[in-house]
Each structure stands twice: as structure tokens, then as C-alpha cells.
Amino acid sequence: MNVFDILDRLVAFPSVAGRANGDIASWIEAHLAEQGAKVTLLPGPEGDRSNLFATIGPIDVSGYILSGHMDVVPAGEPQWSSAPFTLRREGERFYGRGTTDMKGFLAAALAAVPHLAGLRLARPIHLAFSYDEEIGCRGVPHLIARLPELCAKPLGVIVGEPSGMRAVRGHKGKAAARVIVKGRSGHSSRPDLGLNAIHAMADVLSAAVIEAERLRHGPFDTTFEPPYSSLQAGVIAGGQSVNIIPDTCALDLEARAIPRVDPASLLAPIKACAETVTAEGFQVEWMPISAYPALSLPQDAALAGLLHELTGEAPLAAVSYGTEAGLYQAAGFDAIICGPGDISRAHKPDEYILASELAACQRIIEALGARCSA
Template identity: 60%
Template structure:
């Protein structure tokens, strides 16, 4: 099968984040087994979705991981020009949900697999395919925890997020939380007899905005845009009617931290402000939605040099979006981002990848294999 054929199959699976992914896992598992690869399915604690680990070559060698997530964001936007889960070719572009983010990379690895299997690799190439990356990298930590049982210590991991096939060595970390404030309802004419949850949430939001402005004044990293850690309130909702004291209000908040700083720890002042409302009679629930660390691969690392050589492009210092790469690095595995497509095409209608980008990616993977076979 060509990379285009494989990508069409992958796009056809509606593996939307937070939903069961058994069909796409089974298809990839069957394909890899048919081409002689060793595969294992790892069901997550949710019970209805799984990670997949594939090894091409000797299991006991020190090779490389090619990492990708099988889930995609929803595709409910009315601006789509065609069915987002039926891949469409137009000129040199392939349209469909996940073509850039990031089923294109997975398709390249699968298209290369038959050739890799015939090369006689002396060191392995592994595919680490995860679920629910789009919900804050919820699936891959379970797979990373299993790696010592699945392979020898890898030399590095290539995370195939869309980067225009230019390797990237750093990204910010992220922590996101949902805050719910519960007060006491009543008639709006007697606010003294109730507890207004929206007013209480406003205190949290005001403090969070001030904290975000303070973060902008702290030392940062000039490789990033912006160079400092950032915070935002992404959603907020509450109340029933204008003449009812609102007894509930909830908000979602995220913090993106430059490498070297813990996003969870940076979010602690906002959490403390929220929980302090309990002393005034409010119930407050703080629920961590997701968290992952930043990535910071040394400029002079062997992995950065390898990717520059494989792609023929200078390694980019940093991107602002997050990936699973920081989790691999936190587990002691050097990681770098490099994949077909562009991030500004992702999470929007008419997502696409260019055929030439897929060809470049497949060549990169095959060249990596040639070096592992030498």
C-alpha cells in the first residue's frame, strides 16, 4: 500500500479524542503483523481505548522510537468543503481530519514498514502510537511506563507532530484545570441572603489575570514566542437568570510554562486563591484536566545532529505548542519533534498535508533505518 492509501484508511477512522479507538488500533495492529513486525496492544485505564507498540528489527537493540497519536480533534465545523473523515485529494494536497495532526506521520511510518522489515536492522525502530493526546497527552504516560518491558533503552524518540519536516528541540509545558464554585441561590433582591458564585469566580479570574501579567515580567526563554510562561481563562459559565443569585460557576484555566519550570507548580497560586473561598462558605472543586512537561533538547545533542542530517534542515529552537515529547524526555529518553504538515493547518476546517511532505517524511524514516542496518 502507498502512503496515500494508508493515510486514506487512517483518516476514515473517526478516532476522535475521548472516544473508543479499537477500530484504528486493530487495523494498524493487523497491518504491522502482516509485515512481520512485533506488536502489542496496551489497553488504558478507561477500558475502551488503547496504545499500540510496534517493533521492527531486533527487540534487544538500542534503536529509535517514532511516536504519534492516533486520536484527532472533532471536525464539526460547517466550513469543511467535504466529509472530514473521507480523505480528498486536490492537486498536491490531501484533505481530511488528521492529515497533518498527525495521521500523516503515522502513515509514513506504516508505508515504510515493509521496506524496514527487509533491511536486516541491527538496531530496532519502534512505533509508539498513543490515544487521547488531544486531551492533554492522557494515553502515552501509560505506554511510557511499559517501555522497560517492551524494549531496550532507546537512543531517542522522534515525535512526528506537524513541523514542516523541520526538527524542533523545545516546547512549553502545560497544566490545565477546571474550577467550580458553588454558592447559595436566592432572590436577587436579597443578595445578603445568598452567596454569588459568579462574583466569587470573578475574584479568581481577576487574580489570575494579574498573575498572568506578572508572569510576563519574569525571566523567560528568548527561543519562544512569547518568551515567558503564560496563563489564560479559556471558558467560564454560570447562573440561571438575571434575577437569581447564581449558585454555580465554573471556569477552565491553562498555564503554559517555559522548559525548566513546572506548569503545575506555577498554577498553584491560582489554586490557592480558589480554595481560599471555602473559608467564606463556598464549595470549591479544583479538577486537574491535563498536565505535561516542556521539552528542552540540547542544541549540541546527538539527536538534534541526527535530525539535521536526516532532513537536511537546520533544527528549529522552539515552538509554542505542546507535544508528548516532554514526557519521553522526563522518562530519560531524548526527544525531538519532526513530522509532515504544519501546525497552523491543524484543528481547523479543511486540514491538509502536502504529498511532497509525506514523501520527505518517508525518506527520512527509511534513511534512519539504513543507518541502523549498517
């Protein structure tokens, strides 16, 4: 199968994050097994979805991991010009949910496997495909925990998120959480008999706004835009009617941290403020939603040099979006981003990838194989 045929099969699986992924994982497992790869499915604790790890070449020698996620965001937008889970080609463009983010990379890696298998690799190339990346990188930590039993410590991890095949050395870390305030309902004419959860949440929201403004004053890292950590309130919901005292209010918060700053620590002042509301008789729940660390690969790292040679361009210092690469680095492995497509096309109707981008990605993976061959 060529890269386009493989992409067609992958897009046909509606592998939306948070749902069972046995169909796509099993298809990839069977496809790789046909090529002679050593494949392991790694069920997650949810019980209905799995990570996948495969090796081409020797297991007991250090090599490189090609990392990607099998899940996609939902495709319910009415603006799609065609069925989102059916690959559609128009000239050089291949339309479908996940074509850019990031089944295009998976397809290029899988299409390169027969070539890699024929090289008699002295150093292995591994494929690490995860689940539930789109809802907070929830699957890959379970895969990373199993790496010591699956392979020798890798020389580097290439995360194939869409970057226009330009390697990227860094991104910010992220933490998100939901705070729920529960009060007591009643008729709005008797506010003295109820506990207004929206009013109580006002203090929490105010704390978030104050903290967001404080972060604008540093610390700074000019690698990023903006060059400081940030915090925002993204969703707030509560109440039923203007004449009912609202008994529940929920607020979703997100923090993005420059390297060497713990993203979760940025939410701590808001959590502390929320806890003070309990003194007024309210109940408060704090629910972490997602978290991943920043990525910061040194400019002189061997992995950065390798990608410079393979792509012909010096790696970019950083991008604004986040990936699983920070989790690999936190586990002690050098990691870098490099994949086909443009992030601006992701998470929107008529997502697409170019045939030339898929071909370029496959060429670079095969060139990596040549570097690893005997």
C-alpha cells in the same frame, strides 16, 4: 499499500479523542503484523482505548522510537467542504480530519515498514502510537511506563507532530485546570439569602489576571515567543438568568511554562485563592484537566545531530505548541519533534497535507532505517 492508501484508511476512522479507539488500533495492529513487525496493544485504564507499540528489528538492542497519536480533534465545524472523515484529493492536497495532525505521519511510518523490514536492521525502529493526546496527552504516560518491558532503552524518540519536516528541539510545558465555585441560589431581590458564585469567582479570576501579568516580568527564555511563561483564563461559565442568584460558576485556566518551570506551579496561586473562598461559605472544587512538561533537547545532543543529517537542516530551537516529546524526555529519553505538514492547518475545517510532505517523511524514515541497518 502505499502511503496514500494507508492515509485513506486512517482518516476513515473517526478516532476523536476521548472515545473508544479499538477500530483504528486493531487495523494498525493487523497491518503491521502482515509486515512481520512485533506488535503489542496496550489497553489503557479507561478500558475502551489502547496504545500500540511495534518493533521492526531486534528488541534487545537500543534503537529509535517513531512516536505519534492516533486520536484527532472533533470535526463538527460546518465549514468543511467535504466529509471530514473521507479522504479527498485535489492535486497535491489531501483533505480530511487528522491529515496533518497527525495521521499523515502515521501513514508515512506505516508505509515505510516494508522497506525497513527488508533492511535487516542491526538497531530496531519502534512505532509508538498513543491515544488521547488531543485532550492532554493522557494515553502516552501508560505507554512510556511499559517501555522497559517492550524494548531496550531507546537512543532517541522522534515525535512526528507537524513541523514541515524541520526538526524542533523544544516547546513549553502546559498545565490546565478547572475551578468550580458552588454557592446558594435564590431570587435576586434577596441577595442576603443567597451566595453568588459569580461574585465569589471574581476574586479567583482577579488572581489569575494578576499572576498572568507577573509572569510577563520573567524568568525569561529567549528561545520562545513570548520569552516568558504565561497564564490565562480561557473559559468562564455560570448563572441562568439576571434575576436568579447564580449558585455555580466554573473557570478554566491554562498555564504554559518555559523549561525548568513546573507548569502546575504556575496555577498554585490561583488554587490557593480559590480555597480562601470557602471561608465565605462557598464550596470549591479544583479539577486538573491536563499537564505535560516542557521539551528542551540540547543543541549538541546526538539526536539533534542525527536529525540535522537526515533532514539537511539544523533543528529549530523551539515551537509554540506542545507535544508528547516532553513526557518522553521527563522519562529519561532524548526526544525531538519532526513530522510532515504545518501546524497552522490543524484543528480547523479543510485540514490537509501535501503529497510531497508525505513522501519526504517516508524518505527520511527510510533513511533512518539505512542508518540502523547492518
